[in-house]
Amino acid sequence: MQGNFRNVAEMKPGEVGVISGFVDQHIGVKLMEMGCLPGSTIRFNFKAPLGDPICVSVLGYDLSIRVEEAAAISIIS
Amino acid sequence: MSSRKRLKIALVGNPNSGKSSLFNCLTGLHQKVGNFPGVTVEKRLGFCTLPDGRTAEIVDLPGVYSIYPRSLDERIVSQVLLDHRSPGTPDIVVVVADATNLKRSLLLMTQVIDLGLPTILVLNMMDLAARAGISIDIGKLSSKLGVKVVPVNARRGTGIEELKALFTQQIHAHESPIFPIREEVMAPVKELRDTLGVDNDYEAYLFLDQPDSLAFLSQADRDTVASIRSHHNFFPGKFQGAETIQRFGYIQNLLNEITLKPADDAWKSQSRAIDRILTHKIWGYIIFFSILALIFQSIFAWATVPMDFIDELFASFSASLQQVLPEGPVSNLITQGIIPGIGGIVIFVPQIAILFGLISILEETGYMSRVVFLMDKIMRKFGLNGKSVVPLISGVACAIPAIMSTRTINNWKERMITIFVTPLMSCSARLPVFTILIALIVPDERFFGLNLQGIALMGLYLLGFSMAILSAWVMKKIIRVRERSYLIMELPTYRLPRWKNVGLTMIEKTRSFVFEAGKIILAISIVLWVLSSYGPGDRLTRAHEYVAQETSGTLTEEEMEDRVAAYKLENSYAGVIGKAIEPVIRPLGYDWKIGIALITSFAAREVFVGTMATIYAIGSAADEGSATIRSRMQAEINPETGGPRFTPAVGFSLLIFYTFAMQCMSTLAVVYRETGGWKWPLLQLLYMSGLAYISSLIVYQLLS
Numbered sequence: 001m002q003g004n005f006r007n008v009a010e011m012k013p014g015e016v017g018v019i020s021g022f023v024d025q026h027i028g029v030k031l032m033e034m035g036c037l038p039g040s041t042i043r044f045n046f047k048a049p050l051g052d053p054i055c056v057s058v059l060g061y062d063l064s065i066r067v068e069e070a071a072a073i074s075i076i077s
Numbered sequence: 078m079s080s081r082k083r084l085k086i087a088l089v090g091n092p093n094s095g096k097s098s099l100f101n102c103l104t105g106l107h108q109k110v111g112n113f114p115g116v117t118v119e120k121r122l123g124f125c126t127l128p129d130g131r132t133a134e135i136v137d138l139p140g141v142y143s144i145y146p147r148s149l150d151e152r153i154v155s156q157v158l159l160d161h162r163s164p165g166t167p168d169i170v171v172v173v174a175d176a177t178n179l180k181r182s183l184l185l186m187t188q189v190i191d192l193g194l195p196t197i198l199v200l201n202m203m204d205l206a207a208r209a210g211i212s213i214d215i216g217k218l219s220s221k222l223g224v225k226v227v228p229v230n231a232r233r234g235t236g237i238e239e240l241k242a243l244f245t246q247q248i249h250a251h252e253s254p255i256f257p258i259r260e261e262v263m264a265p266v267k268e269l270r271d272t273l274g275v276d277n278d279y280e281a282y283l284f285l286d287q288p289d290s291l292a293f294l295s296q297a298d299r300d301t302v303a304s305i306r307s308h309h310n311f312f313p314g315k316f317q318g319a320e321t322i323q324r325f326g327y328i329q330n331l332l333n334e335i336t337l338k339p340a341d342d343a344w345k346s347q348s349r350a351i352d353r354i355l356t357h358k359i360w361g362y363i364i365f366f367s368i369l370a371l372i373f374q375s376i377f378a379w380a381t382v383p384m385d386f387i388d389e390l391f392a393s394f395s396a397s398l399q400q401v402l403p404e405g406p407v408s409n410l411i412t413q414g415i416i417p418g419i420g421g422i423v424i425f426v427p428q429i430a431i432l433f434g435l436i437s438i439l440e441e442t443g444y445m446s447r448v449v450f451l452m453d454k455i456m457r458k459f460g461l462n463g464k465s466v467v468p469l470i471s472g473v474a475c476a477i478p479a480i481m482s483t484r485t486i487n488n489w490k491e492r493m494i495t496i497f498v499t500p501l502m503s504c505s506a507r508l509p510v511f512t513i514l515i516a517l518i519v520p521d522e523r524f525f526g527l528n529l530q531g532i533a534l535m536g537l538y539l540l541g542f543s544m545a546i547l548s549a550w551v552m553k554k555i556i557r558v559r560e561r562s563y564l565i566m567e568l569p570t571y572r573l574p575r576w577k578n579v580g581l582t583m584i585e586k587t588r589s590f591v592f593e594a595g596k597i598i599l600a601i602s603i604v605l606w607v608l609s610s611y612g613p614g615d616r617l618t619r620a621h622e623y624v625a626q627e628t629s630g631t632l633t634e635e636e637m638e639d640r641v642a643a644y645k646l647e648n649s650y651a652g653v654i655g656k657a658i659e660p661v662i663r664p665l666g667y668d669w670k671i672g673i674a675l676i677t678s679f680a681a682r683e684v685f686v687g688t689m690a691t692i693y694a695i696g697s698a699a700d701e702g703s704a705t706i707r708s709r710m711q712a713e714i715n716p717e718t719g720g721p722r723f724t725p726a727v728g729f730s731l732l733i734f735y736t737f738a739m740q741c742m743s744t745l746a747v748v749y750r751e752t753g754g755w756k757w758p759l760l761q762l763l764y765m766s767g768l769a770y771i772s773s774l775i776v777y778q779l780l781s
Contacts, residue, residue, distance in 0.1 A: 025318060027565075034142055034181065034565060046353075048356060048454065049356065050454040052453070052454045061178050061569075061570075063568065064446070064450045065565050066453070
């Protein structure tokens with residue numbers, strides 16, 4: 001069961017996934033307003049030099065989120 | 078509605094949607110900065126003449142992604158859009174959408190439409206959308222949404238006339254909502270509409286959902302809203318997620334119908350390639366620090382030429398006026414008080430303009446958000462937030478707008494720490510003090526191709542920055558608050574700066590500095606002139622006699638005049654005050670003349686240079702007043718040693734003092750406003766003054 005659910009923080013640079021939901025609703029609402037909607041694709045672009053935050057692409061634009069927030073986004077991959 | 082009524086237009090839109098470019102296009106130089114009633118967020122207001130001759134008043138609201146605010150500056154948008162009953166209520170709301178990212182932009186659009194205000198949709202960045210291969214059926218978008226849609230390229234200014242023409246037409250509010258409010262909340266919404274007479278359902282719903290956005294209501298009305306909320310067990314935020322999903326569902330259907338050709342991601346490849354270098358492990362930081370070094374070098378290298386010119390211009394102007402005007406207190410006030418005072422303001426202009434210009438270029442290109450990205454983890458270690466970098470960097474220009482810009486930081490503790498340490502960043506007002514003291518004590522020589530004076534200047538900035546970071550770390554350990562901190566931020570596509578925006582920022586900031594800070598500096602210059610020209614008793618009016626008595630006529634006429642001038646200053650009110658504090662500042666290496674400058678620069682540190690100019694202009698009346706401030710300070714003799722007054726030890730001690738001391742009334746006032754009390758500004762004042770005193774004491778004692 002657990003193996004099927006991953007989050008964005010566990011993705012590798014260049015990997016693409018589909019958002020399935022949010023572990024944390026508080027952060028989830030803010031992410032949804034920026035276009036991170038369940039069902040849409042999210043691409044992990046690269047990490048900041050110190051590993052945090054990370055840069056992802058959603059809706060065709062680049063977004064910077066912290067690893068902590070990335071961990072709140074569940075994906076189907 | 079009378080046709081001569083001034084039209085009020087509000088611009089809203091996502092951050093980076095080109096909203097400010099559009100604002101600049103519409104208003105040009107007819108801008109001013111004000112405050113929203115009751116709140117301290119800077120209000121950018123501009124005026125624009127419409128084709129029918131009417132004037133439109135345009136307000137540029139902070140960038141938001143939705144009507145639900147997540148930080149203090151975003152709250153202003155819901156406050157303006159929810160208030161339908163005040164003279165400030167906009168007649169037209171213009172939603173600025175980034176045409177390359179229509180889906181995200183339309184969320185806010187559907188919310189504004191549902192608030193029932195007359196709305197126009199502007200599709201900005203049509204040039205980029207074309208480059209991305211996007212093709213939209215604009216006519217269909219307009220008829221489906223039920224609002225007028227104008228394609229615009231604010232960079233080029235295309236579409237602006239069409240938009241202005243639209244402002245002259247009667248714009249109607251949307252009749253039926255895009256998102257009908259949920260059945261569950263119908264009862265409290267209806268009760269609220271009946272009791273308070275709120276215009277529409279969505280507005281009433283947001284009254285219930287955003288208790289903190291209702292500052293425009295009276296206390297009684299807010300209590301009514303609160304009692305309806307609790308009576309119906311309404312929990313703010315409960316349905317926000319569901320609403321967002323439902324709206325995006327509507328938007329997706331709309332986009333499916335109107336999109337002729339979707340975006341082709343390849344146009345971003347250039348921007349991504351730049352990102353690989355600018356956010357690189359090593360290159361990223363090297364480039365960031367090189368840019369900072371370049372900024373300081375350029376301020377020093379480029380600004381000194383016009384500054385020296387301004388300095389000499391005012392000195393010679395003052396000298397020639399002295400010869401034309403008849404002798405008397407009024408002409409002395411003009412030549413020794415007012416003109417050096419105005420000179421002390423104008424001399425800042427080149428440095429402030431360059432600094433604001435460079436900061437604005439960093440923001441325009443999209444680089445500033447990469448700085449946040451690079452620095453977030455480091456800043457968090459010190460109790461700050463990646464977003465603290467922006468206030469800290471703008472603090473180099475001026476702490477006041479920098480402290481106001483901390484409103485984008487949504488975590489209370491991180492915001493307080495940022496506010497507390499920002500004044501330690503060396504602001505442009507310290508620059509003239511640094512410039513003049515460095516020029517006195519650091520030789521104008523080159524070291525590995527870099528100007529030594531430039532290196533000294535950068536060292537002072539780094540010192541201020543290090544102290545800010547260190548203080549932040551200490552505060553992180555002291556303040557114990559657990560609150561979630563997050564950073565969700567767009568990294569916009571790199572673009573060339575819009576030079577018009579850069580130019581307007583430079584003009585706007587310089588103008589407000591000259592008039593706002595200028596008033597204080599000029600007033601203090603005049604007060605200072607009075608204090609140093611008059612004194613208790615008859616010592617000043619009969620100075621000549623007293624000096625003659627003391628020296629019993631052994632001096633030449635020239636020596637005599639110098640002694641009289643010095644005697645006058647020493648016995649003036651300013652001299653008395655300076656002497657009173659001399660025991661306190663003597664361990665730092667300062668005499669009573671510098672003491673006068675310390676007292677006057679308590680209100681605003683930039684007054685230091687003007688004070689020096691005034692004090693030494695009075696002190697050496699014999700030299701025709703044509704010398705520059707620097708040469709006068711250089712010539713000043715320490716009577717105890719017979720050597721120059723401004724030795725390296727005194728100079729460095731003063732430099733350190735000015736780096737750390739809180740000498741700015743306006744900063745204290747803005748901290749008071751931003752934190753809502755005297756606790757923080759007073760702590761800041763005590764901390765920074767103590768730090769300045771102890772550090773300069775150590776420096777002077779080590780060097781002398």
